[in-house]
Amino acid sequence: MTQLLFLVVFGEAFVAFLLMVKIGPLRELVMKCLDQVKMRKGTVLTIAGTMSVILFSNWISIVKIQNKGAKIGTMTPMDQVLWRTHLLEASLMGFSLYLGFLIDRMHHHLRKLINLRKNGGSSKQEIENLNKEKTELQENERKAKEEIIRLKKEISNLTENLQKIKLESKKKDEQVETAEAHVTSLQKQSADLLLEYDRLLEDNQLLQAKVLSYRG
DSSP: OHHHHHHHHHHHHHHHHHHHSOOTTHHHHHHHHHHHHHHTHHHHHHHHHHHHHHHHHHHHHHHHHHHHHHHHSSOOHHHHHHHHHHHHHHHHHHHHHHHHHHHHHHHHHHHHHHHHHHHHHHHHHHHHHHHHHHHHHHHHHHHHHHHHHHHHHHHHHHHHHHHHHHHHHHHHHHHHHHHHHHHHHHHHHHHHHHHHHHHHHHHHHHHHHHHHHHHO
16 A cells, blocks of 8 residues: 555656656646546546545544553554554655645646637737738828828819919909990990981981072
8 A cells, every 4th residue: 555655646746747847748748648537527536535535544543543552651563553654654645635636736727828828829919910900000091191181282272273263254254344334335335426427417418408409
């Protein structure tokens, strides 16, 4: 029993050492083996429970031997051998259970760390993609701003040209109005001249009639 416990303790210590120190692919191999062991959780709990019961039984035996020695004042050589054997076995079992718990926690945290690293890698890729998209958006925003500035400049030029056209149109309208007023004035003058011409023509005809009457 003692030799078996020593073998178990040394085996657990070696596994814990491989978990703590990365030596080639040994850590990954141990992690895979522990994953397989944890899949049989019932068997592991049964072994741990059995060892706990044996540990408790050894401690009871140790207490009984100590009480027996206290009553008679000393322990017999056989009781001393049994006491030391039970104490050694109890110590080995306790240390084995402690190493088992330590290995379980180390495996749990290492698996969690591996998952975090995997997620961290994917998160890093997502961050790179987001930064790339951000750069593209900033570039598009810069181009859009440049396009807006260009359009504003074109709108300003078109507005200025429109104002010039409006002013020219206003001037032309004024020139047309002036020309129309001038034409109206000329038409009035022409009408007046026609009336004056008709009056002069009539006067001329009267004078010619008078001249003809005097000659006759």
